[in-house]
Amino acid sequence: MNVKKAMYLSENMEQIARRDRIWLNNPVIMQGMGLAPLIIAATTGRNALMLSVAVLLLLTPTRVVAALLSRKGQYKFRALLYCGTSSVLYIGVYFILKSIFDVEILQLGVYLPLLVVEPLIIKRYERPQPEKIVVALRKGVRTSIGYVVVLMLMGCLREILASASLFGAPIKQMAFAPLPLANLPAGGFILLGVVCALWRGAVKAYKKHVHMEAKRGL
Amino acid sequence: MMEVMRACGVFLLYAVTAIFAENAVFGRAMGVSRLVKLVDDSTVDTLTFGGLMCLIQLISAPLAYLVNGWIQPYSWRSAVRPLAFLLCSTVAFFIVLALVLFLLKDKARQILAVLPMATFNTAVLGMMLITTTQSFTLLQTMGFALGSGIGYLAAVLVVTEGDRKLKNGMVPASFRGLPITLIYIGILALAIYGFTGHRISIG
Amino acid sequence: MTEKQTALMQQNKGIYTDLFYMCFPLLAMAIMFYGFRVALLCATAVITANLCDRLVALLRRTSYTKHEWSSEAFAFMLTLLMPATVSYYVVIAGTLATVMIGKEAFGGYGAYPFHPTAVGYATVAVSWPNQVFQYPEPVLFNALPLGDVSSVTLVESPLHVLKTGGLPTLDNTKLLLGNYAGPMGITALLVILACALFLWNRKRIQLHVPVVFLLTCAVIVFFAPRLGDVTPFSMPWTHVADRLNMVKYEIGGGGILFAAVFLLTDPVILPKTRAAQVVYCVLLGIMTMMFRYYGNYETGVCFALLAVNSISGWVERTTQRIVNRKGVIKREC
Numbered sequence: 001m002n003v004k005k006a007m008y009l010s011e012n013m014e015q016i017a018r019r020d021r022i023w024l025n026n027p028v029i030m031q032g033m034g035l036a037p038l039i040i041a042a043t044t045g046r047n048a049l050m051l052s053v054a055v056l057l058l059l060t061p062t063r064v065v066a067a068l069l070s071r072k073g074q075y076k077f078r079a080l081l082y083c084g085t086s087s088v089l090y091i092g093v094y095f096i097l098k099s100i101f102d103v104e105i106l107q108l109g110v111y112l113p114l115l116v117v118e119p120l121i122i123k124r125y126e127r128p129q130p131e132k133i134v135v136a137l138r139k140g141v142r143t144s145i146g147y148v149v150v151l152m153l154m155g156c157l158r159e160i161l162a163s164a165s166l167f168g169a170p171i172k173q174m175a176f177a178p179l180p181l182a183n184l185p186a187g188g189f190i191l192l193g194v195v196c197a198l199w200r201g202a203v204k205a206y207k208k209h210v211h212m213e214a215k216r217g218l
Numbered sequence: 219m220m221e222v223m224r225a226c227g228v229f230l231l232y233a234v235t236a237i238f239a240e241n242a243v244f245g246r247a248m249g250v251s252r253l254v255k256l257v258d259d260s261t262v263d264t265l266t267f268g269g270l271m272c273l274i275q276l277i278s279a280p281l282a283y284l285v286n287g288w289i290q291p292y293s294w295r296s297a298v299r300p301l302a303f304l305l306c307s308t309v310a311f312f313i314v315l316a317l318v319l320f321l322l323k324d325k326a327r328q329i330l331a332v333l334p335m336a337t338f339n340t341a342v343l344g345m346m347l348i349t350t351t352q353s354f355t356l357l358q359t360m361g362f363a364l365g366s367g368i369g370y371l372a373a374v375l376v377v378t379e380g381d382r383k384l385k386n387g388m389v390p391a392s393f394r395g396l397p398i399t400l401i402y403i404g405i406l407a408l409a410i411y412g413f414t415g416h417r418i419s420i421g
Numbered sequence: 422m423t424e425k426q427t428a429l430m431q432q433n434k435g436i437y438t439d440l441f442y443m444c445f446p447l448l449a450m451a452i453m454f455y456g457f458r459v460a461l462l463c464a465t466a467v468i469t470a471n472l473c474d475r476l477v478a479l480l481r482r483t484s485y486t487k488h489e490w491s492s493e494a495f496a497f498m499l500t501l502l503m504p505a506t507v508s509y510y511v512v513i514a515g516t517l518a519t520v521m522i523g524k525e526a527f528g529g530y531g532a533y534p535f536h537p538t539a540v541g542y543a544t545v546a547v548s549w550p551n552q553v554f555q556y557p558e559p560v561l562f563n564a565l566p567l568g569d570v571s572s573v574t575l576v577e578s579p580l581h582v583l584k585t586g587g588l589p590t591l592d593n594t595k596l597l598l599g600n601y602a603g604p605m606g607i608t609a610l611l612v613i614l615a616c617a618l619f620l621w622n623r624k625r626i627q628l629h630v631p632v633v634f635l636l637t638c639a640v641i642v643f644f645a646p647r648l649g650d651v652t653p654f655s656m657p658w659t660h661v662a663d664r665l666n667m668v669k670y671e672i673g674g675g676g677i678l679f680a681a682v683f684l685l686t687d688p689v690i691l692p693k694t695r696a697a698q699v700v701y702c703v704l705l706g707i708m709t710m711m712f713r714y715y716g717n718y719e720t721g722v723c724f725a726l727l728a729v730n731s732i733s734g735w736v737e738r739t740t741q742r743i744v745n746r747k748g749v750i751k752r753e754c
Contacts, residue, residue: 032254032396035342039247050236079334080308087301094297110347117343119251125334179514181548185247186411189404190522193397197526201392376731380534383734388528389425390481401526405535406731408543412724415717 001210005216010214021142024206027120028043028192029199034120038154039188041111045167048155050101050108051115052148057093059121059147060140062086067136068122076131081199082122090116095211120147158182161191229361232354236365239414242341243373244407246348253374254399257381262332266377268371269312270336272364275345277310278303279363282346283356303346304338309339320394341370347366377403429531430489433688440624440683441494443616446641447501447606450599455505455557456564459605463500465509465720466516470496477529491530492520495646496536498683501606502676502723504541506570510551531689532740534733538684539726546718551744554578554719556602578603580674581719588651588663589670596673604720607679617682630691631681633699636704642671647714677709690730697733697740705729727746 009016017024027033034055035048042048066085070078088111097105099114105112115121118145124131131139159166162183181187242248256262285302289295315333318326336342345366349359380402389398438713444463451459470492478485496516503512519541527533546553555575557565563574579589579601585597595601598686599608620626644657646667657664672678685691708728712721 025291029396035250035254035400036247038342039250047705076354079338080311083304083338087304090300091294091297110344110351113296113347114248114340116304117340119339122338146255172289176510179548181544182410184411184547186404186407186547187243187398188247189407193393193400193404194522196400197390197392198398200397204392209227320511379735380731383534384527386425386528386532388426388532390526390528393526398526401522405522405540405543405727408540408547409724409727409731411543411547412712412716412718412721412728 003213006210006213007217008133009210013210019142021139021146022149024203026146026150026199027143028147029203033123034118034147035192036114036118037108037111038151039187041108042151042155042158043162043188044159045156045182046151047106047107048151049167050078050097050105050153051112052151053100054093054097054115055120055147055151056085056114056144057096058089058115058157059144060137061089062121063124063131063136063140064133065089066144067131067133071133075150078125079122082125083117085114086121090095092143129139150195154195157195158191162187225357228355228357229364230333231359231412232361233365233368236345236362237369237372239410240362240365241369241373241410242344242366243370243377244410245414246344248344249339249370250403252335252339252341253370253377254396255304256374257378257399258395262335264371264374266329267306267319267332268367268374270333270344271370272367273314274307274310274337274342275363275367276360277313278307278346279359280351280356281306281309283352283359285352286350299347299350300343303343303350306346307337307342376406379414380406426529426531427603429689434489435623436625436688437489437491437494439620439623441490441497443620443683444494444497444501444606446612446616447609448497450609450612451501451505451684453561454559454563454600455605456567458518458565458567458570461567462505462507462509462512462605464505465499466496466500466512467493469513469516470520473517476515477521477525489530491537494540495519495524498538499541499545501718501729502604502679503539503545503553504575504603505565506555506557506573506575506604507545507549507552508570511545511552514542514548515545533689535730536684536687536690536723537728539723539730542723543727546720546723556604558602561600564694568638575680578604578674578719580670583647583670583674584719588648588666589674591670593669596669603674604676607676608674610673612679613678613682620682620686626686627684628680628700629681629695630654630686630698630702634681634685634706634709635677637703638710639668639672641707641710642668646671652660671710671713675713675720676722680709682720684726690733692733692737692740694737694741694744696744697737700736700740701729701733704732 019025021027025031028035028038037051042051062082062085066082069081094112099179122138156166160171160174161179162177162181164177166173179187182191226327236242239245243250243253255270256264256267282303285306286299289298289302311333318329318333345363349362354362377399381399384398384402393401448460448463474492475485496519499515499519500512503515519537523535523537523540524530524533554577554579557570557573557575579591580603582589591601597610599610599612601608617626617631621628643664646664648660648663648667685705692701705725708725709722712724713719716724718724
């Protein structure tokens with residue numbers, strides 16, 4: 001690593017980590033958000049893709065519209081504001097998803113409408129100050145991408161382990177499913193726990209590497 | 219008399235099913251994000267949160283049953299269900315708010331801080347969605363709602379108990395916190411399969 | 422390894438070694454019935470467990486030193502809980518779940534909240550129920566193929582009939598010697614009792630633990646047998662012979678005796694005080710029979726272990742609080 005870059009990263013690591021919602025501060029891995037659809041519904045690549053589209057269409061607009069509305073009126077019942085915004089926007093999201101995926105969205109069961117009250121979508125209401133619209137847009141997009149990355153990773157991994165296939169297509173090199181449990185909630189919990197641990201370990205190792213490179217430069 | 223006994227039996231059966239076999243946390247991962255935060259957060263009283271959530275579920279469940287009956291004939295019902303059920307839980311929110319303010323007065327502030335969290339979460343909405351999409355009767359809905367609330371509270375207590383053991387400083391650094399809590403919940407979910415078998419609960 | 426773990430290891434020195442060695446008589450019985458395939462399966466499990474320990478040492482950037490035999494003992498016990506026709510892959514997967522998830526993810530020796538063997542068993546039972554709950558018929562000195570076993574006829578355990586309210590037709594000799602279709606290492610009751618005697622003599626198990634557990638199971642079966650001929654909530658002095666028969670088959674089959682001797686007595690998960698141990702064993706007995714009666718699988722003890730392990734800390738604290746209340750025990754002034 002370039003020493004100047006390492007020193008810059010080392011000095012500003014906390015700020016950079018806070019802003020990086022994909023790798024260093026992923027909403028699932030670091031903050032434990034959005035677990036319900038991830039563990040129960042994201043059992044195949046296809047399901048993960050459908051959920052990803054739903055989150056991309058729902059999260060940022062909810063955050064932006066709620067930020068806009070909170071500036072217009074009372075922020076007192078902000079939980080209701082965020083949930084109400086997401087459930088109204090969900091109506092549009094539902095029809096868009098239906099037009100893209102048709103009856104396949106039934107495979108997501110109750111976990112598609114549950115996105116409306118997922119902490120991933122509405123957790124911002126817990127902060128007492130209203131959010132700036134630009135900040136809502138920026139954070140919404142980053143959080144959505146971070147969640148989609150983990151969704152697709154988990155969905156594909158679980159499909160490979162549980163059914164030896166990917167997006168419905170059998171993997172020729174695999175004679176049998178290595179871990180059928182991966183399809184079930186218990187397997188989802190355990191696998192996500194292991195993925196979280198490995199991801200956090202990798203982040204920790206990266207930060208350590210950056211600090212060591214920065215020290216070398218001094 | 220037999221009818222009453224039968225009704226009580228149905229109510230209890232659905233309640234017990236919701237507590238154990240169809241537990242909101244271990245069987246359906248509903249409210250897990252909130253649970254993980256609760257376990258770590260010493261400022262929020264678990265019993266208060268659980269009690270409020272039970273109350274919200276008991277009030278919103280029959281409302282959701284009624285509302286679902288109204289929107290059932292329409293093709294766009296799936297799109298508006300979350301909004302409709304959110305309104306039901308909002309009504310429940312205000313009823314509980316009024317009750318708490320009326321009964322507890324000065325002590326209400328601490329409880330009211332937790333009320334939005336206990337109302338707007340995946341466990342409450344999930345219960346309403348499950349009971350309506352699986353066409354439960356009103357009695358079954360009420361039993362399931364009660365069991366769901368108690369089951370969630372039981373899950374929080376069990377995971378909090380586990381967290382006590384996991385804070386022994388021996389867990390590897392990368393596993394500390396969320397990863398090991400997820401693995402712990404996963405193993406408990408495995409135990410429940412001893413009763414339910416290996417069904418997928420996407421329902 | 423932390424100081425606490427080192428102290429625990431000193432305290433429990435030799436327990437897992439003894440448990441590991443006591444699996445060998447059961448393996449010997451299994452070899453008599455099923456041939457050397459079972460030895461290969463157990464060797465696969467033990468080697469996998471050892472490799473897992475080495476891998477963990479590598480990941481922790483420490484040198485591998487053999488402190489204790491818990492991983493190997495857990496893997497050995499897990500394999501004995503499975504049929505002789507289970508595939509090598511399932512054994513390896515189960516061992517990985519046992520050691521890496523059940524033990525090492527929680528911090529290794531002395532840190533696990535659930536019995537690792539129970540974790541591994543639940544994993545394989547849920548993932549591969551067709552392999553784990555179908556058994557070959559044991560034939561003395563008749564060996565199963567070492568590799569592919571697709572040609573072997575598999576049957577349900579004779580104890581499966583208990584689930585439908587029937588009574589198995591096993592004679593006592595077959596039951597005691599384990600000469601019936603079942604998991605490879607847990608059917609030979611006489612051998613398990615001999616192992617229990619050895620472990621008790623070596624002070625590796627405290628007798629009240631398995632006794633209370635077995636007594637609880639026996640009482641539940643006696644008063645509420647799942648036998649079609651006996652009406653629910655009937656008086657206990659009716660159908661006494663049938664009730665006693667049911668106690669014999671329920672306790673003798675399905676791994677209850679094996680669990681009582683090999684799994685329950687794990688010093689890490691067992692509560693520390695006698696009173697808490699008694700309560701723990703009673704709860705475990707109740708849960709085991711609940712899983713047996715109402716559960717999806719014929720063996721419930723591993724699932725019950727997982728469930729009760731989750732509240733063992735609370736059981737210990739509550740029991741201590743009750744026992745230490747003023748007036749319950751005399752205090753030295």
